[in-house]
Amino acid sequence: MTQQAQEFISVPVPREYVTKVYAYLAQLSGTAPSPSESPVDGDAGVEEDGKYPYVEWSVEDLRELTVAQLSSVQAVVDLLDILAEQPGNPVSYTFLVDRLAVERNQLRGSLAAFTRVVHKRHRRRNWPMTWEEGAGENPEYKSEFFYTVSETIAERWKEVRAGQ
Structure with missing residues (x-):
């Protein structure tokens, strides 16, 4: 069977729903767990303000x-693996896409799905890396x-990878 090129269209989405839409798209594409696969149920770990803790x-x-x-x-x-090579140094999304050999939208969907994993499985709001927006x-x-990634996270990550 020949694989057809995907056609992408732009759909306006309110800003507060963008990550949820990306997570849903990742779920549809098989890169994220379905809600029924979530290992933790309920609101355990959620703070009084409804947010997960740092x-x-x-x-x-x-x-x-x-x-x-x-x-x-x-x-x-x-x-x-890439970020731990140079802790404290910002790495652009473009560089990551190129180095990982993925499409921009594919990485975006994976990161959105990862946010859901961080919330559901790890019961926290923060990723192990930080990000900031800047000029492209x-x-x-x-x-x-x-x-x-911070020096601390890079050291911990290297410890994990050395033990494998």
Whole structure:
């Protein structure tokens, strides 16, 4: 069977729903767990304001990522390998897409799905890496995100990877 090229269309979505839409698209494409596959139910760990807490990523938390079967989590594992090479230095989304050899939308969907995993499985609001928006390196993009891991997370990540 020949594989047809996907056609993409733009659909306006209110800003507050963008990550949920990306997560849903990742779920449809098989890169995210369906709600029925979620390992934790209920609101355990959710703070009174309805938000998940900020929780530092331990070596064990990071090790759990490396054994997860979800492709969205494995995309983040690959991303952490890159970021841990240069802790504290912002790495552009464009660089990550090129280095990971994925399409921009594919990585975006994986990151959105990873947010759901962070909430449902790890019961926290924060990723093991941080990001900030800045001027795009590629003239095609006015702005893009730059990702960074701290020295501490990089050391923990290297410890996890050395033990494999």
